[in-house]
Amino acid sequence: MxxxxxxxxxxxxxxxxxxxxxxxxxxxxxxxxxxxxxxxxxxxxxxxxxxxxxxxxxxxxxxxxxxxxxxxxxxxxxxxxxxxxxxxxxxxxxxxxxxxxxxxxxxxxxxxxxxxxxxxxxxxxxxxxxxxxxxxxxxxxxxxxxxxxxxxxxxxxxxxxxxxxxxxxxxxxxxxxxxxxxxxxxxxxxxxxxxxxxxxxxxxxxxxxxxxxxxxxxxxxxxxxxxxxxxxxxxxxxxxxxxxxxxxxxxxxxxxxxxGGETRSRADLLRAWKPYVEGQLARGVYLKHMARHILGLFHGERGGRAFRQILSEGAHRPGADWSLVEQALAATAMHDFVFCPPAA
Missing domain, CATH: 3.20.20.70 (Aldolase class I)
Structure with a gap:
């Protein structure tokens, strides 16, 4: 053996x-x-x-x-x-x-x-x-x-x-x-x-x-x-x-x-990713290579379709940066909520 x-x-x-x-x-x-x-x-x-x-x-x-x-x-x-x-x-x-x-x-x-x-x-x-x-x-x-x-x-x-x-x-x-x-x-x-x-x-x-x-x-x-x-x-x-x-x-x-831990909203979690995204952008990585991974973040939520559409249509454009992500988030802002998991 x-x-x-x-x-x-x-x-x-x-x-x-x-x-x-x-x-x-x-x-x-x-x-x-x-x-x-x-x-x-x-x-x-x-x-x-x-x-x-x-x-x-x-x-x-x-x-x-x-x-x-x-x-x-x-x-x-x-x-x-x-x-x-x-x-x-x-x-x-x-x-x-x-x-x-x-x-x-x-x-x-x-x-x-x-x-x-x-x-x-x-x-x-x-x-x-x-x-x-x-x-x-x-x-x-x-x-x-x-x-x-x-x-x-x-x-x-x-x-x-x-x-x-x-x-x-x-x-x-x-x-x-x-x-x-x-x-x-x-x-x-x-x-x-x-x-x-x-x-x-x-x-x-x-x-x-x-x-x-x-x-x-x-x-x-x-x-x-x-x-x-x-x-x-x-x-x-x-x-x-x-x-x-x-x-x-x-x-x-x-x-x-x-x-365990504290449940965070989708928007809070995404904004915590901003330093990474901006660091990659500074290295010459295009936003489209990162944005594709967040398209489903608002899956099943009101505003989720607009979130996906804004990112899908804009992330590939020259000069696309974090402001596009904020624009996508703005489309969901009135509908975001924090999920409270049921008691174990």
Missing amino acids: SSRSASIAAEHLRLSVAPMMDWTDTHCRNFHRLLAPHARLYTEMVHANAVIHGTADEKGREKLLGKDDSQHPVALQLGGSDPHLLAKAARIGADHGFDEINLNCGCPSDRVQAGRFGACLMREPTLVADCVAAMIEAAPDTPITVKCRLGVDDDHEWDRFRAFVDAIADAGCNLFVVHARNAWLKGLSPKENREVPPLRYDWAYRLKRERPDLQVIVNGGIADAEEATAHLDYTDGAMLGRAAYHDPYLLHRLDIRWF
Whole structure:
């Protein structure tokens, strides 16, 4: 048996935001950190080759591994299937201060299938175990974790899923993020793969029940605070994906509900982001690269449509700055309120 991965304290697992391609970049994570001080954040998936070959200079490092200290705890998600390359990339990630290195075994896109990584690795547990063991050896002080599906295509056997987990656990992995549905490798788009295969949360619950020594986080289709909270009765944590992006204030409600603290209005939280935005603007970052992450802040609120429209139409224009955000906020000012969570 390989040496065990470094562990993560239980209180750091309850709430997390899923790695989402083209979404959870450093600007998004910085905003989410303001909303949810206790949430665990994840980068977009980065291929091991890109980490190794694309970080030779400061510009490359900033593009691929950019973050600021406020984002901790933050995990780097890697794609790949070569143990040697993943080990090198894990070491680089650890040296750059990431709090966790996560191996993607769940992405179903054609690109990852062609590269023999992502969800197709669910059918190669021995290879994944070798990858995890190599990553643990390369970064012994940084937790090495796996994000996976329940299976691929017509794999609906519990014993096959459990054998996959057991093989990787034997290699030293202590934590599994389970997207609780199958991945269809043919016939469904990545978007459809997040919606069409049926959710089976009971498999994640059963995994935690039968392997209580493992840490299990459930992911997939979690849409509201009540549903997220219910998962904590059966697993170590709930990971939000699209809901956290399209309704980011949900993160704030959950953080207050689960960890305590003072509920803040949407406008107050957004204005707390102003120093970061203005600092990025001063570095030459365009407002559009940041504003896209806040479009859902007033989701379901009166004035939310005007808020989105003002930012969507104006953020890409030359010279767009914080004054545009204030203009968008002004469209909601008469309708903003503070959410008061129910008593536990």
